[in-house]
Amino acid sequence: RTVYLNGEYLPETEAKVSIFDRGFLMADGVYEVTSVLGGKLIDFEGHAKRLERSLNELDMKKPAAFDDLLEIHRELVRVNEIEDGLIYLQITRGSPGDRDFVFPDPETTEPTLVLFTQNKPGLADNPAAKKGMKIISIEDVRWGRRDIKTVQLLYPSMGKMMAKKAGADDAWLVEDGHVTEGTSNNAYIVKNGKIITRALSNDILHGITRAAVLRCAKEAQMEVEERNFTIAEAQEADEAFVTSASAFVMPVVEIDGAQLGDGVPGPVANRLREIYLEESL
Numbered sequence: 001r002t003v004y005l006n007g008e009y010l011p012e013t014e015a016k017v018s019i020f021d022r023g024f025l026m027a028d029g030v031y032e033v034t035s036v037l038g039g040k041l042i043d044f045e046g047h048a049k050r051l052e053r054s055l056n057e058l059d060m061k062k063p064a065a066f067d068d069l070l071e072i073h074r075e076l077v078r079v080n081e082i083e084d085g086l087i088y089l090q091i092t093r094g095s096p097g098d099r100d101f102v103f104p105d106p107e108t109t110e111p112t113l114v115l116f117t118q119n120k121p122g123l124a125d126n127p128a129a130k131k132g133m134k135i136i137s138i139e140d141v142r143w144g145r146r147d148i149k150t151v152q153l154l155y156p157s158m159g160k161m162m163a164k165k166a167g168a169d170d171a172w173l174v175e176d177g178h179v180t181e182g183t184s185n186n187a188y189i190v191k192n193g194k195i196i197t198r199a200l201s202n203d204i205l206h207g208i209t210r211a212a213v214l215r216c217a218k219e220a221q222m223e224v225e226e227r228n229f230t231i232a233e234a235q236e237a238d239e240a241f242v243t244s245a246s247a248f249v250m251p252v253v254e255i256d257g258a259q260l261g262d263g264v265p266g267p268v269a270n271r272l273r274e275i276y277l278e279e280s281l
């Protein structure tokens with residue numbers, strides 16, 4: 001596969017980054033994942049805007065090629081012949097040539113810009129969407145700026161491992177008794193036809209798919225309430241689901257061993273998935 005590194009398109013085996021890169025040593029970097037369906041980028045502008053915000057919040061310099069990001073995405077889709085898949089983009093604060101907690105001078109240290117594709121044929125026909133996911137809940141012990149999409153993904157990875165060990169598919173994170181979000185997605189419940197999801201704040205990532213799906217829901221005259229909810233309330237809900245750029249709308253059928261409704265994906269989640277994919281294609 002061809003990847004992009006700091007202005008160059010290279011075979012993946014030839015793309016090399018310094019061992020002093022702050023992304024490697026300190027998780028000092030931000031990222032985005034954009035999906036590709038039928039060769040088309042989904043919600044590119046939303047991802048680009050959030051990326052810019054993440055950089056600003058961390059006082060990180062934009063890489064020289066920032067204005068060319070759309071073109072780079074398109075070129076990678078083209079050369080790697082991606083019909084359905086994902087594009088991963090990462091910007092780190094670069095390599096000052098030694099380890100130091102203090103940020104390097106942005107005049108002398110260039111950020112590192114990396115993009116690569118992941119080919120996922122049939123991404124929109126994921127059989128998991130027909131079955132629904134089993135979720136466990138775990139304590140949310142991440143840092144307090146989850147609105148910034150940093151590459152600090154150790155705890156989300158641990159959460160997915162805890163879910164796997166428990167025979168589940170993913171984990172929802174709980175802070176002060178309320179669900180924040182999933183390990184790599186935003187979380188929703190549905191009660192009496194109303195869609196309930198946590199309001200935006202520094203506590204969760206402002207999902208690009210979340211924004212699009214809530215817009216779809218409102219356009220379809222579905223009721224949406226942005227507020228906190230507990231695991232107990234979720235277990236009593238009619239339905240639940242998650243959203244992300246890689247999963248779109250993914251139904252949830254079990255939470256901490258409690259089956260939701262009939263234990264199959266619910267009508268609201270199914271309909272939103274359909275509307276969202278239709279609008280995206």
Ligand code: PDD
Pocket residue numbers: 033181182183184185186204205206207208209210243244245246
């Ligand atoms: N994850 N919350 C968290 C913690 C996430 O990591 C993600 C995305 C989301 C959903 O955001 P969006 O709809 O913009 O993808 C919410 C990506 C897909 C990942 O890490 O692979």
